[in-house]
Amino acid sequence: MAGTGKVHMRGDEALVTVEDLVMEFPAGRRAVVHAVSGISFDILEGETLGLVGESGCGKSTTGRAMMQLPPPTAGSVRFDGVEMTELSKEDLRRTRTRMQMIFQDPISSLNPRRKVKDIVAEGLSIWHNDAGEMAVQKVNEVLDAVGLDPEVVSDRRPHQFSGGQCQRICIARALVLDPKVIICDEPVSALDVSVQAQILNLLEEMKERYGLTLVFIAHDLAVVKNVSDRVVVMYLGKVCEVAGPDTLYAHPAHPYTDVLLASIPEPDPDHPVSDRQIEGELPSPINPPSGCRFRTRCEKVQDLCSEEEPELREIATDHYVACHFPNEVPVSVNGNGSSDDS
Amino acid sequence: MAAERPLLEVENLRTYFDTPRGILKAVDGVSFTLDKGETIGIVGESGSGKSVLVRSIMNILTSNAIVPDGSEVFFDGKDTRNLSRSEAKHFWGTQMAMIFQDPMTSLNPVKKVGIQITESIRYHLGASKQEAMDRALELMVQVGIPEPRKRLKEYPHQLSGGMRQRVTIAIALACNPKLLIADEPTTALDVTVQKQILDLLASLQEELGMAMILITHDLGVVAGRARRIGVMYAGKMVETADTTTLFHHMNHPYTEALFKSIPRVEHQSHTRLDAISGRPPDMVLDLVGCRFAPRCRYAQEQCTTEEPELFDTGQFGHRQACFYPVGSPENAEALAANQATGITAAGLDLTAAAVS
Numbered sequence: 001m002a003g004t005g006k007v008h009m010r011g012d013e014a015l016v017t018v019e020d021l022v023m024e025f026p027a028g029r030r031a032v033v034h035a036v037s038g039i040s041f042d043i044l045e046g047e048t049l050g051l052v053g054e055s056g057c058g059k060s061t062t063g064r065a066m067m068q069l070p071p072p073t074a075g076s077v078r079f080d081g082v083e084m085t086e087l088s089k090e091d092l093r094r095t096r097t098r099m100q101m102i103f104q105d106p107i108s109s110l111n112p113r114r115k116v117k118d119i120v121a122e123g124l125s126i127w128h129n130d131a132g133e134m135a136v137q138k139v140n141e142v143l144d145a146v147g148l149d150p151e152v153v154s155d156r157r158p159h160q161f162s163g164g165q166c167q168r169i170c171i172a173r174a175l176v177l178d179p180k181v182i183i184c185d186e187p188v189s190a191l192d193v194s195v196q197a198q199i200l201n202l203l204e205e206m207k208e209r210y211g212l213t214l215v216f217i218a219h220d221l222a223v224v225k226n227v228s229d230r231v232v233v234m235y236l237g238k239v240c241e242v243a244g245p246d247t248l249y250a251h252p253a254h255p256y257t258d259v260l261l262a263s264i265p266e267p268d269p270d271h272p273v274s275d276r277q278i279e280g281e282l283p284s285p286i287n288p289p290s291g292c293r294f295r296t297r298c299e300k301v302q303d304l305c306s307e308e309e310p311e312l313r314e315i316a317t318d319h320y321v322a323c324h325f326p327n328e329v330p331v332s333v334n335g336n337g338s339s340d341d342s
Numbered sequence: 343m344a345a346e347r348p349l350l351e352v353e354n355l356r357t358y359f360d361t362p363r364g365i366l367k368a369v370d371g372v373s374f375t376l377d378k379g380e381t382i383g384i385v386g387e388s389g390s391g392k393s394v395l396v397r398s399i400m401n402i403l404t405s406n407a408i409v410p411d412g413s414e415v416f417f418d419g420k421d422t423r424n425l426s427r428s429e430a431k432h433f434w435g436t437q438m439a440m441i442f443q444d445p446m447t448s449l450n451p452v453k454k455v456g457i458q459i460t461e462s463i464r465y466h467l468g469a470s471k472q473e474a475m476d477r478a479l480e481l482m483v484q485v486g487i488p489e490p491r492k493r494l495k496e497y498p499h500q501l502s503g504g505m506r507q508r509v510t511i512a513i514a515l516a517c518n519p520k521l522l523i524a525d526e527p528t529t530a531l532d533v534t535v536q537k538q539i540l541d542l543l544a545s546l547q548e549e550l551g552m553a554m555i556l557i558t559h560d561l562g563v564v565a566g567r568a569r570r571i572g573v574m575y576a577g578k579m580v581e582t583a584d585t586t587t588l589f590h591h592m593n594h595p596y597t598e599a600l601f602k603s604i605p606r607v608e609h610q611s612h613t614r615l616d617a618i619s620g621r622p623p624d625m626v627l628d629l630v631g632c633r634f635a636p637r638c639r640y641a642q643e644q645c646t647t648e649e650p651e652l653f654d655t656g657q658f659g660h661r662q663a664c665f666y667p668v669g670s671p672e673n674a675e676a677l678a679a680n681q682a683t684g685i686t687a688a689g690l691d692l693t694a695a696a697v698s
Contacts, residue, residue, distance in 0.1 A: 054532045055503065162621060163388070192387045192559045197603035197617035204612065219532045226605040226613060245611040263537040265562035267604050269585045273566035277541055278534045280488065281502060 005312030006040045008242045008320040014042035015213055016066070016181060021075035023061050023237075031286050035061045037237040038075070043181075043230075048207065048214040050228030050245065052221055052260065056282050058237040059217045063183045066215070067099060068092055080180065097127060100174035104186035106166035110158040116143070116169055117154040123177045142172040145209065146202060164195035171202065175210060183215040188223060200227055221257075222264050225249055233257050236285060236293040239312060243319040251329040253321040255298050292324065300325050348375040349520060349553050350399070353414040357391075357398045360406045364626040368394040370577035373652075378520070381547065381554040383564030383585070385600065386574035389622050392557050395574070396523045399555075400438055401430060418520065435462045439514035443526040445506035449498040456494030459513050466517045481512040486542055504535035508542070515546065522547070523555045528563065540567055561601055565589065573597045576622050576633040579652055583660040593655065593667035596634045619690065631688075632664070640666045640676040641688040 006019070023036035036058040043049045051059040065072040068084055077084040079099060087095060103109040110119055117139055124135045140150040146168040158166055167187060174182050184203065188196040204227060207214055218224050224231055225245040233241040233254060241254040252258045262276040279297050283289055289296050295305040302325060310322045316329050357369040369391045376382050386392045397403055399415050401422050415422045417437065425433055442448040450458055459481060460474035469477065475494070482490030485508040498506055507527060514522055524543060528536035544567060547554050556568055564571055565585065572582040573594060581594040592598045602616035620637040623629055632638070635645040644665050652663040666676045680686045684693050 054534055164621075193561070194387055194559075194600060194603045194618045197605070197615035198619075200605065201615055201617055204614070219534075221533070222605045222607045225607055225611050226609070226615065228611060249607050260534060261607065263533040264607055265533075265536070265540070265560065265565065267560075267562040267565045267589070267601060267606075269565045269589050271566070273541075273544075274537075277537055281505070 005239075005320075005322060007312055007314055009040060009042050010044065011042075013044060015045040015047075015080060016043040016215075017076075017078040018042065018062070018066060019076045019078075021062060021065055021077065022073045023058065023065050024073045027286055034237050034285050034288055036065065036072070037288070039232075039234070039237070039239045041232050041239070041242065043213055043215065045180075045213055046207075046211060047229045048216055048227050050224035050231040051215065051217045051234060052219065052224045052231060053234035054219055054282060056236070056285065057234045058285075059219075059234050060185050062234070063101070063185050063215060063217050066183060067096060067101060097123065097177045098179050099181045099183065100177065100179040102167070102170050102174050102182060102184045102187045105190050106163055106170050106187075107158060109170055110166055112158050115155050115157055116148075117150075119158070119169065120173045120176055123173070127177065138176060139172075142175045143169075145175065145206065146172045147198075148172070162195075163191050164198060167191065167195075167199050168202065171199075171206065175206060178210065179212070181213045181215065183217070185217045186219070187216075189218065189220070196223070203227060220264070221249075221260050233260065236282060236288055238293050239322060240294065241319075241321045241323075242312065247316070247319050251316070251319070251327070253315055253319065253326040253329050254294075254323045255300050255325075255327070256294050258327065292322075347419055349378045349380075349418060350376040351414070351416040352395075352399060353416075355395065355398055355413045355415060356410050357394050357403065357413070358408040358410065359404075360408060361626065365408070366626050367577055368625065369398060370625075372574070372577075372579050374572055374579065374582060376521070376553050376555065379547075379551045379553055380570070381556060381568045383556045383558065383568030383571040384574060385558055385561055385564055385571060387559055387600075387622060389576075389625075390574040391577040391625075392574050393525055396440070396525055396555055396557060400434065400440060400523065401425065402434070402440075432466060435519065436466050436517040437519055438521045438523065439517070439519040440523040440525060441507070441510045441514050441527050444530050445503060445510050446498065448510055449506060451498055453497070454494070455496055455498065455501070455509050459494070459509070459516060462513065462516045477516070478512070481515060482509075484515070484546065485509075485512045486538075487512075502535075503531050504538060507531065507535075507539055511539075511542065511546070515550070518550065519552060521553045521555070523557075525557045526559070527556075529558070529560075536563070543567075560604070561597075562604055573600070576629070577625055578633060578663065579661075580634065580664070581660075581662040582652070583662075584658060587658045587660050591657070591660065591669065593660070593662035593669065594634075594664045595638045595640050595666075595668055595673075598668045599637075635686075635688040636690060638688065638690065639680065639686065639692060640668075640673055641680070641686040641690065642666060642676050643687045646688050 019040045020038050021036055022038050025033040027033045053059050066077050071085055121135050121139045143150040148168055188199050216227050228245045231245050231248050232239055235256050240256050252261055259278045262274040283296055291306040291309050295301045304324050310324050312320045312322045314320050353373050355369055355372045359366040359368055372395055384392045456478055459478040463469050463474040463477050479490055487493050487508050528539050558564055568585055570584050571588050572579050575596050581597050599618045618637055623633055631646040632650050635641040650663040650665050652661050654661050666673045685691050
């Protein structure tokens with residue numbers, strides 16, 4: 001199967017490298033859901049990679065496939081030099097301690113019957129038999145780091161907390177084993193705007209404090225832009241565009257990125273509501289369109305789009321697009337406007 | 343004929359709930375009016391009482407709700423609070439209709455979409471089965487559902503989230519209500535679908551001349567959609583103004599804080615967001631002073647002892663409830679005084695506030 005191209009890959013320096021990832025699920029009667037169809041990307045150490053796209057574009061599946069939850073149908077996931085797809089069950093378990101996940105709904109991802117201290121300490125008690133004073137200290141440290149007072153929260157249960165606080169507990173739980181990578185799957189979509197800001201700030205702080213590498217999955221480009229160093233725009237299991245967040249916003253090259261940007265509600269009454277709207281529905285991933293998968297909803301569609309699948313190509317410095325007829329962008333864009341160690 | 347009377351008048355509406363922990367004052371004295379065909383946006387965090395407010399207006403509260411005397415809701419000149427059960431049944435749907443946040447739970451999973459849309463048409467308008475189906479088909483087209491004939495025979499789980507929300511809109515519009523209440527209609531949806539739904543609501547509203555109450559926690563959603571905005575905090579309306587005035591002359595520190603917490607695409611990535619520290623108050627407690635004071639950067643002594651009332655600033659019907667409105671010299675003084683000591687009169691540590 002044709003991938004979406006690899007020109008945007010940065011070689012050996014990457015901490016995580018995902019290549020030609022394919023994820024298919026049986027849908028009965030020999031039908032197959034093509035959730036992710038051959039995508040590649042890499043993440044440098046200390047970087048935040050944003051994965052954006054609508055529901056059903058395969059972004060969560062990609063995040064889970066990186067954790068081998070479940071293992072991908074095809075393709076490779078290399079983490080810190082180790083090929084995750086070839087690990088034995090035991091080695092995989094061990095490797096996963098260094099790659100953690102945070103989910104969308106913080107309340108349902110916490111066991112309602114357990115106390116906060118036990119939820120957060122679970123990873124420790126599994127991996128370190130000497131759990132005791134040390135574990136308590138570590139749990140208190142991470143709870144404190146995420147802005148919860150250990151004395152107050154330790155003996156409470158999840159239902160006694162608001163959504164934002166539960167998300168803090170989830171972050172603490174992810175941090176307790178000192179992971180290198182945290183995959184955040186829509187961590188703020190279920191939260192109010194005001195709480196969303198708290199959690200986004202917290203993630204940035206934790207990234208700095210613990211030297212984390214983040215994968216940030218979301219459907220809101222404004223949110224992704226705020227936290228990411230590099231953004232991958234996905235549509236129906238394929239990569240559309242890869243660029244730095246500021247470049248992407250200033251010069252979206254793919255028509256889909258354009259529409260995503262136009263959909264963000266602007267908190268400014270003088271800013272006219274854009275008349276650009278994405279037409280129709282996401283096509284079925286069981287029977288995706290031929291050629292470019294976005295063509296059925298694209299306003300620039302030509303004959304070529306149904307015949308040939310566009311591959312990612314570099315159209316400007318560190319700006320890659322998979323489209324036959326991308327928007328014009330200035331060739332020399334001066335960087336992403338952000339660096340990892342700022 | 344009181345032709346100029348607003349479509350909806352809400353006067354000092356209070357809704358309390360009798361809970362095991364005590365009386366929870368979910369809505370505590372809210373007043374506003376809505377003209378025919380107008381859209382008002384009501385903005386606030388979870389728990390600010392905005393959903394309870396509209397449920398009180400529609401009179402669909404749970405049995406442990408208490409609405410104290412003096413609360414008034416007039417719809418089209420009629421007091422909705424005194425409707426009998428049978429009157430209310432015909433009132434809902436034909437006069438006022440509501441769409442909810444989660445289209446999956448507001449639709450019946452075991453009934454076909456067509457049955458759910460025709461139900462109210464047959465009940466309220468006494469239409470025959472065929473007439474109702476024709477009307478349903480018309481509605482499906484109106485709300486932009488492709489292949490409407492086929493969709494009518496499908497179940498909710500066969501539709502995407504956006505399509506389901508379109509179906510709930512079709513149900514709400516079935517009997518041409520005068521007022522449509524949309525309670526966070528797009529919160530569960532993707533940004534692209536959110537835009538489709540908001541555009542759809544705006545065009546339907548224009549076409550049908552309905553009034554609309556649009557509830558959301560995102561100021562961005564109402565900015566381009568509502569003519570007026572009311573900001574709610576802890577059961578109170580803290581600021582109301584027409585949309586342009588509100589965005590250009592934000593008076594209440596809470597409105598300002600809500601606005602600043604939105605990540606903006608124009609900003610460079612990794613721009614630190616101004617989150618609102620802390621949480622809304624527990625509304626079972628007796629609250630003294632301004633309810634936002636514990637989270638407010640400008641809080642002074644007066645804010646902790648005296649409750650500010652919503653008053654008219656005298657400019658374009660702009661009303662707000664703050665002693666130290668943003669943009670005033672008093673406000674600048676208050677902030678300077680708080681920054682000098684590093685702590686507000688309500689005990690908010692300004693140095694820590696910068697951290698989370």
